[in-house]
Amino acid sequence: MRTIFYLIRKEFLQIFRDKFIGKAIFAIPIVQMLILVPAVTFEIRNVKMCVIDRDRSVESRALISQLEGSSFFRVTHTTLSGKEAFDLMHRDQCDLLLEIPAGFGKNMGNGVPSRLMVPVNAINATHAQLTWGYVSGVIRDYNLNLAASKTGDIGLSAVPKMDITHRYWYNEMLNYKYYMLPGVLGILVLAIAFVLAGLNLVKEKESGTIEQINVTPVRKYQFIAAKMVPFLVIGLIDLALGIAVGMAVFQMPFEGHALLLFLSSFIFMIAALGVALFVSTFTHTQQQFMFAGFFFMIIFMLMSGIFTPLESMPEWARTINLFNPVAYIMRINRMVMLKGSVFGDIKGDICALTAIALVSTLFAIWKYRKSA
Amino acid sequence: MRNEQKQEVIRASGIAKSFGTTEALKEISFGVNEGEIFGFIGPDGAGKTTLFRILTTLLLPGKGSMTVLGRDVVREFRKLRGEIGYMPGRFSLYMDLTVGENLRFYASVFGTTIEENYDLIRDIYTHIEPFTNRLAGRLSGGMKQKLALSCALIHRPRLLVLDEPTTGVDAVSRTEFWEMLRQLREHRITVLVSTPYMDEAMRCDRVALLQEGRILAIDTPENIRQGYSRRLYSVRSAEKFRLITALRKFPETRTAWPFGEDVHVTFREEGRASGLENFLREVGITDARITEIRAGIEDCFLELMGGAHAGP
Numbered sequence: 258m259r260t261i262f263y264l265i266r267k268e269f270l271q272i273f274r275d276k277f278i279g280k281a282i283f284a285i286p287i288v289q290m291l292i293l294v295p296a297v298t299f300e301i302r303n304v305k306m307c308v309i310d311r312d313r314s315v316e317s318r319a320l321i322s323q324l325e326g327s328s329f330f331r332v333t334h335t336t337l338s339g340k341e342a343f344d345l346m347h348r349d350q351c352d353l354l355l356e357i358p359a360g361f362g363k364n365m366g367n368g369v370p371s372r373l374m375v376p377v378n379a380i381n382a383t384h385a386q387l388t389w390g391y392v393s394g395v396i397r398d399y400n401l402n403l404a405a406s407k408t409g410d411i412g413l414s415a416v417p418k419m420d421i422t423h424r425y426w427y428n429e430m431l432n433y434k435y436y437m438l439p440g441v442l443g444i445l446v447l448a449i450a451f452v453l454a455g456l457n458l459v460k461e462k463e464s465g466t467i468e469q470i471n472v473t474p475v476r477k478y479q480f481i482a483a484k485m486v487p488f489l490v491i492g493l494i495d496l497a498l499g500i501a502v503g504m505a506v507f508q509m510p511f512e513g514h515a516l517l518l519f520l521s522s523f524i525f526m527i528a529a530l531g532v533a534l535f536v537s538t539f540t541h542t543q544q545q546f547m548f549a550g551f552f553f554m555i556i557f558m559l560m561s562g563i564f565t566p567l568e569s570m571p572e573w574a575r576t577i578n579l580f581n582p583v584a585y586i587m588r589i590n591r592m593v594m595l596k597g598s599v600f601g602d603i604k605g606d607i608c609a610l611t612a613i614a615l616v617s618t619l620f621a622i623w624k625y626r627k628s629a
Numbered sequence: 630m631r632n633e634q635k636q637e638v639i640r641a642s643g644i645a646k647s648f649g650t651t652e653a654l655k656e657i658s659f660g661v662n663e664g665e666i667f668g669f670i671g672p673d674g675a676g677k678t679t680l681f682r683i684l685t686t687l688l689l690p691g692k693g694s695m696t697v698l699g700r701d702v703v704r705e706f707r708k709l710r711g712e713i714g715y716m717p718g719r720f721s722l723y724m725d726l727t728v729g730e731n732l733r734f735y736a737s738v739f740g741t742t743i744e745e746n747y748d749l750i751r752d753i754y755t756h757i758e759p760f761t762n763r764l765a766g767r768l769s770g771g772m773k774q775k776l777a778l779s780c781a782l783i784h785r786p787r788l789l790v791l792d793e794p795t796t797g798v799d800a801v802s803r804t805e806f807w808e809m810l811r812q813l814r815e816h817r818i819t820v821l822v823s824t825p826y827m828d829e830a831m832r833c834d835r836v837a838l839l840q841e842g843r844i845l846a847i848d849t850p851e852n853i854r855q856g857y858s859r860r861l862y863s864v865r866s867a868e869k870f871r872l873i874t875a876l877r878k879f880p881e882t883r884t885a886w887p888f889g890e891d892v893h894v895t896f897r898e899e900g901r902a903s904g905l906e907n908f909l910r911e912v913g914i915t916d917a918r919i920t921e922i923r924a925g926i927e928d929c930f931l932e933l934m935g936g937a938h939a940g941p
Contacts, residue, residue, distance in 0.1 A: 263737040267726070274725050469721040469780075472685050473738045474711045 260475055264483030268457070272487060282453070286445050286495040290502040293441045294434050301387050307334040307342050307351040314362025323399050324355070329391045343376075352378040353388055365403070427595045435510065438503045439590035440563035443525070445499050446492045447583055450526045451554055452547075454488040455533035459546040462537075477626045481618070485530045492526045493519060512597030521589045521603070524610045528582040531617025538624040557583040585610045636663045638788060638819045639684070643693035646679055653679040655842040656693060661821060661835075664814055668833030669823040670926065676842040677823040678718060681792045684821070685715045698787055711739060714786035716777050718793040724766030728757055728776055731765050732783060739784030749816055750779045753809050771802030778809065782818075789813065791822045795829065807832045827927035838930050845933040850926055857924035857932060859883075863891045864905075866917045875912045879905060886931055893928055 273279040306324065310317050324330045333351055336342055345351045356374040364371045375392055379385035461467040470480060496519065503509035532553060540546040560574060561583035567575060578584040585606045592598035600607070639661035646654045654676045661667045669677045682688040684697060686706035695702045700709045722731045732754075736743050747754075757775050760768065765776060774794060781789060791810075795803045807829065810820050822833065830836045831850045838845040838853070846853055866872040873892055876885040881904065883895045894905075909917045924932075 260738055260740070263734065267723070267730075267734050270730060271723065271725050464724070465717060465719045465721040466723055468687065468717050468719075469715070469735075470738070471687055472710055472713060472715040473735070474707060474740075475738050 261479045261483055261486075264475065264479060265486050268483055268487040272491075278453070282449065282491050282495065283498065285448075286499045287502050289445055290438070290441060290499050291506065293444075294438050294503070294507060301384065301391070302328055303331045304329055304353050304388050304391075305333045305351040306330045306353045306355060307336065307345050308332050309336055309339060309342050309354065309356040311337065311359040312357050312361040316362035316365050317357045320357070320396070320399055321355070324392070324395050327391070327395060329388075346376070346378055349378075352384075353392065355392075434507050435595060436591070437563075438507060438509050439594045440561075440587050442496060442499050442503070443522075443561070443583060443586040443590050444558060444563065446496055446522055446526055446586070447529050447554070447557065449492040449495055450488055450529035451533040451550060453491075454484055454530050455537045455546055455550055456543055457488075458484050458534055458537040459540055459543050463542050478622050481534060481622050481625060484534065485527065485618075488530060489523065489526050493523065496522050509594070511594055513593035513599065517598075517600055517603075518590065518593045521586060521593070521607055521610065524607065524614050525582055525586040525589075528610055528614035528617055531614060531619075531621050532582070534621035535617055535624060538621060557581050560584065561587045563587055579609070580613065582610055582613050585613075637661065638663045638699075639695070639697050639821070641684075641693065641695040644680070644683060644690050644695055645692040646676075646683060646688070647691055652842055654683075654691075657839075657842070657844050658693075659837055659844060659847055661819060663819055664817050665834040666810060666814075666820045666822065666832070668830055668836040669821070669839050670825075670827065670830045670836050670930065671823075671839035672825055674841075675839040677839055678792055680839075681715075681790055681821070681823060685713055685790055686710055711784065712787050714781035714784070714789045716781040716789075716791045716794055718796060720773050720777060722765050722773075722777055722780060725764060727762050727764055728768070729761040731776060732780055735780040736783045741784050743783065746783055746785045749785055750782050752812055753782070754779045770798050771805075774798055774802065774806065775809075778806075782813075785816075787818060789818055789820045791820065793823055793825065795824060795826065803829070827925065827930060830926040836926070838933060840930075840934055845930070853926060853929050854924055857929050859895045859932070861922055861924050861928055862894045862896075862919055863888070863922045864894055864917055864919050865891050866909075866914050868914060868916075871912075872909075872914055872917065875909055875914055876905075878912075879908050881905070884931070884935065886928075888927070893922075 272282070308321055310321065321332065325332055330353070334342070334345055336345075339356070342351075342354050342356075346354060354374070354376045358372060358374075361371045361373075373396070375389070377385045377388050377392075461470070500509070500511070500515075500518075504511060533550065536549050536553060537546055540549055560570070560578055560581055562570075562578075563583075567578060567584060567588075570578070589598075589603050589606050589610075592603055596602075637660045639659070641660070642658045643656045644654055644658070645652070645656045657676075657680070669680065671677055679688065683690045683695065683702060686702050686709055689703060697709055698712050700712075702709065723734070726734065732743055736746070753775050757768070757772050757779070760772065765773065768776060778791075778794070781791075795806055798806065810822070810832075813820060824830070833850060835847065835849050836853065837847040846856070848856070864872065864876065869887070869890070869892070873885055873887060876882055876892055876894055881896045881898065883897045885892055885894045905919060906917065909915075
C-alpha cells in the first residue's frame, strides 16, 4: 500500500513538473466546453433559399413571405430560370430551391391541388433533413391557414379538425446546447483518461524507465493502479470544472444528483483507463499508441450516440455499443442532468459500465504481466 | 569443495534464448563467485544484454536453469528483485524528476530510505550531491551514470548488474567509475559488468569472452592473456592503410588487425618476421617499426573468435 502511495506521488510530481500538461489539464475542459458546446449544434438558421416564382400571384407571395418570416430561411436569390437556380445550388450559393409553378394561385382558388418542388442540398444529410423538416412545417401551416380561410368563406366554421400541440419534455426549448453539453462532458473525461494515462504508460516503455521499475519489487497491479489514480482524480476535477462552466455560461440545468453523476463518471473513467492501458500493453512508442488509441476513441465517440440517436442505429451497431463505455456515460449524463434520473433509473447502465471497467482493467493487468 | 560452492552467487547451466529464428544465447554455463567483479566482454550483438535480462528476471530463459543469490530466476523472481541492483545500458531514470527525487523514489519502492544506506553510496553520490535539485535529464553523461549507479545501489543489493555502464562515457569518468566499482568490494557486493571495451577487461577479477551467444573463454584476464598461443608483433608506420594492405599481401602473414596506431600481426610459422622488413621496403614502406609484444585481451579475443569461425 505504501508502495502505491510512493508511485502515485511520483506520477503527480511528473504531471505537474510538465509545464504544459500541468496547466493544460485544467484549461482544456474550460476551453473545450466553451468551444464545443456552442459549435456542435444542430440548430439551423439562415438557410440560403432560391425562389423560382413562376406564378407571381398573391398566394405565391404569401407563401414566400411566410417562409421568410421564420428565422430559418433567407431568400438570397430569385430567378425564373430553373437552370440558373440549379447552377446556384451547384456553386453552393444556395441550399434550398423552391419552385412555385405557374397557375399556383389560380388552382388554389379553384380548389385544384398544386405541386411545389423543393430540392434540398443534401451534402450534409442531417442539415438537409432538418431543412426539409422546417420547410414542410411552414408549408403545412400555410395549408391549414388556407383551408381555414376557405372553409370560413363558405360558412362552415365548425368543421372538426385535429389540432396537434407538441411539447418537448426535459428540454422544453429544444435547446441543442443542453443536449450536447452532457455529451461533451463525457468526451472530456474520456480524453483525459484515455490519452493522458495511456501515453504516460507508453512513455515509460519508450524511455526505458519501465525496465528499471520492473527490477524493483513493485507489483504490476500496483504499477497500473498508480497510473490510474492520478488521472481519475484529474478527470473528476475536470468534470466538476466542466459542469461549472456549463451552468455558469450556458445556464445548463442540473436536475439530478451530482454525486450520482460523479459516481458514474468515476466508473466510466476506470473503464476508459482500462482500455487505454490495455492498448498501451501492445504498443511500444507514443506514436503507435496515438494511432491505435485514436481508432478506439473515434469508434467509441461516434458510436456513442452523442450525435445520432442510438435507437436509429442498425442492430449490429447497437450490439457493438453494448461494449462501448462512452455510449453508457452519454445516456447516464443526459438522464441525470436533463431528466433528474435517480440511481434506480440508470442502474442497468451503471452495472454494465462496472462490468466493462472490471474486465478491461483486469485484462490490462494480466496482459501487462505477461508482456513484462 | 562445499565451501567453494557456498561462495558461488550465480550458477547458470545451459541457458539458451531465441528470438524468432535468432539464437541470442546458445546453451551457456558459468559461475560467479561472491565479491568478485565479473566481466562479460564481447562485441555488440554477442548476447550480453539478453543474458543480463534473464539474470535480472526481466526475461525468461528459453532453456536451462539459473540460480542467482541462491534463488531460481524463474520461480523466485520476486524475492530476487529486492536483492539485485540493475543498471540498464540505456539511462532509465526519470528525466523529468530531479536527482534527489529519483534517488528518493527508488529508495521508497524498495522499502528503504536514502539515510539508511547512505554509507554505501556516499563516495559516488557526493559527486552529484551539489546538483540534487537539478533534473536528471539535464545532467552530463558521467553524472547521469553516477546517479544511475546510486539508484541501483540504494537498497543495498548483494549483486550489482551493470549493462555496458561505460558506453558513451568520457575516459576520465570511465576510470573514476571503475574505481567506484572497486570500492564496492568493501561492502561484499558482487559486481557483474558487461562492456564492449577490451581495455576494461583488465580491471575485472574474471572475464567471460562472449561471441554470438557462446562463451569462448572464462578466466582471469591475466590467464587469458597467457593463453595466447602465438608470437605477436606490433608494426607501426605513418601510412597505416598502405601498411595493412601490404601486411595482408605478405605471404607469411596469418592475421593482421589494426589496433589504434599499430597493426598487430601473427605469422604462419613462428619467427618469420625477419623477411617482413624487406618485403615492406620493397612495396615502399620504409618507416615500419616491428616489435614483438605481449598479447592483450583483444588479441586473445580475436584469436578465439577466429577459432570459433573456423570451427567444425
